[in-house]
Amino acid sequence: MKRENRTFDELQVGDAAELKRVCTADDLFVFATASGNHNPAHLPGYDLNRDGHPDEVTAPAMWVGSLISAVLGNILPGAGTLYRAQTFEFLGRAKAGDDLVARVRLVEKRDDGTVVFASSVYRDEPEELLLRGEAVVSAPRTKFQYDEHDIPGLLVQRHRHFDALVARAEPLEPLATAVVAPEEANSLGGALLAARHTLITPILVGARDRIAAAATAIGESLDGIEIIDVADHGAAAHAAVDLVADGRAKAIMKGHLHTDELLRAVLRKDRGLRTGRRLTHIFVMDVPGVSHPLLVTDAAINILPDLATKVDIVQNAIELAISLGIEQPKVGVLSAVETVNAQIPSSVDAALLSKMAERGQITGGLVDGPLAMDNAIDIAAARTKGLVSPVAGRADVLVVPNLDAGNMVAKQLTYLSHAEGAGLVMGARVPIILTSRADSAKARLASCAVAAIHHARMAAKAEEMQHQ
Structure with a gap:
């Protein structure tokens, strides 16, 4: 999106602008990191009043105030604006999840090139005034345009x-x-x-x-x-x-x-x-920026799985994904290419697994392959390649060709994308929690949670079958 500023000569008393913004928990983590203010009142997960429940997260007042700066710097006057002074009166508190509206209105132009804006921030629907004040800024003297997408984005490691x-x-x-x-x-x-x-x-x-x-x-x-x-x-x-x-x-x-x-x-x-099914290992990956858990299998047990073993790898992963709340897991079977090539065995296996799922030899999920990594997880990449599939670009489960590939995928996600990985072995009578010495406390805790959730579903399923 192109932004164009308003110079001092173009500004008129009465000019106004506003910016709408949702206050998210990630905003509060970013502000805490940038400002150094780690007050637990402004971070999720803390129970300051010790009632046994995490407190509702209150946005820092200065984060709310910073929305005024965003209007001045981005819209009116825009690029080149420099602060001279700012007053705030805080009348209410914003919470994570609130829809906020920041507004400025030009009330005075001065001969020294400064301009004065009345400023306010409201909570939207129902409207409630949270902040009011006055901003004095030096307005830009020259025209300038820029593309706001040129600014690098931030990913919160959460x-x-x-x-x-x-x-x-x-x-x-x-x-x-x-x-x-x-x-x-x-x-x-x-x-x-x-x-x-x-x-x-x-x-x-x-x-x-x-x-x-x-x-x-x-x-x-x-x-x-x-x-x-x-x-x-x-x-x-x-x-x-x-x-x-x-x-x-x-x-x-x-x-x-x-x-x-x-x-x-x-x-x-x-x-x-x-149990008659092969033991297979599944990483449940929590990848920052990915909207769902991502399962990667098999990266720890089966070194060079044949087609029969891959059937169990896929079926075990579908069972676990369902336990985790994914109603119809989308399974992307990975290869180096997204078309069948007889010279690349993994592409042939992927196509066979996909057809076996269509014929009911693998149940409970949608299976598609071969898919390359990019078009398995990125919808834009899938569209660029012309792939029409309910799985392409939307995979919940990634089935790798062999242990080498799985280990590399999991560790790249961990060390380059800052993911955490819970590990579980499926195919035995009970879940086997498989952790590594390098795993964090969060990963070990999540591994136990995954095992407990899966066991509870399977126990309920067994009890239901007994009563039928």
């Missing part, structure tokens, strides 16, 4: 999808979870954090002395938490699977041991957790 998942899981019954070898700070801390949020009831399986040392290192108490003392990691994994087989645990969480040690126990023939 993980609202994970916050929503945790909030959804907290009222559920805590998931009894066998935590295998939580013998260092991150793995133990993640389990205890999830317990504090009532997502899981942990049963710690590992070397008691190492678990106690880890608790001391992070200043946590183990009072009231069951510990099963098993020094060897392989034996601890088998003990955790026994807890599931005996009905005492409804999920397994990986601690400080190798994934293959854990999965060996899960896949054992005697009292193991096999």
Whole structure:
């Protein structure tokens, strides 16, 4: 959008302009970062009056005042305007979610090149005056045009999808979870954090002395938490699977041991957790700027999956996506191209998976492929390529060709796009929470929330089938 200023000579007393703006939580994070004002009264998630519920977020008064500057600098007089003075009288408070209108009206032109504007900010519908004052500015002397889209945009690194998942899981019954070898700070801390949020009831399986040392290192108490003392990691994994087989645990969480040690126990023939479907790993990614959780699979277990394995990879991801509230998941099967090329096996597999979904061999979601990464997640890229599909540009699930590709996609999202990734293994009798030593506390918490939500849906589904 082109902007053109009004010079001092063009301005007339009575000239007026306004700007409408929705106050969002992201605006408040940006203002806090830019100003250095981190007052919790102006940030989401704090309970200052200690009533057990987060307070309604009040916008900083000076953020509201800054809307006057936006009108003066963008519209009237526009580019080249410089402040000389500003007074404010604050009559009300804006809240996150309010529709606001900032207005200025020229009341005086002075011989020194300055102009005086009456200024005000209203809450819209119903109209309520929040601020009034007077601005004195030096008006521009020369004409200037600019394109407002030339200014770089900002992306707030905020993980609202994970916050929503945790909030959804907290009222559920805590998931009894066998935590295998939580013998260092991150793995133990993640389990205890999830317990504090009532997502899981942990049963710690590992070397008691190492678990106690880890608790001391992070200043946590183990009072009231069951510990099963098993020094060897392989034996601890088998003990955790026994807890599931005996009905005492409804999920397994990986601690400080190798994934293959854990999965060996899960896949054992005697009292193991096999279901007939292959184990597959799913990253649930919270990517700043993406309006929904993005699932990436398989990036941790199946190295070079064949077509039959990819069928299970897709079906497991659809099941999890439905649990997370996506009614009909849109699955984009990735390749380097969006057309079938016999020389690129992943494009052939993608086309076959798409056709299998059409024929009911994969159920519950919409599956399309091959799709390149850009036209799987970006609607403009899909339109540019002429792709007409309910999935292209709108994918909720990304199915990668192999483990190499999946690992790269997930880590690029994490380290370049500042995403957080929750990890879950599907295809066993119970959810397996698979976290990494590099995972943040938020990612570990979200992994437990995803497991609790999925278990609750599957348990409700099983109970419903029993009553039919």
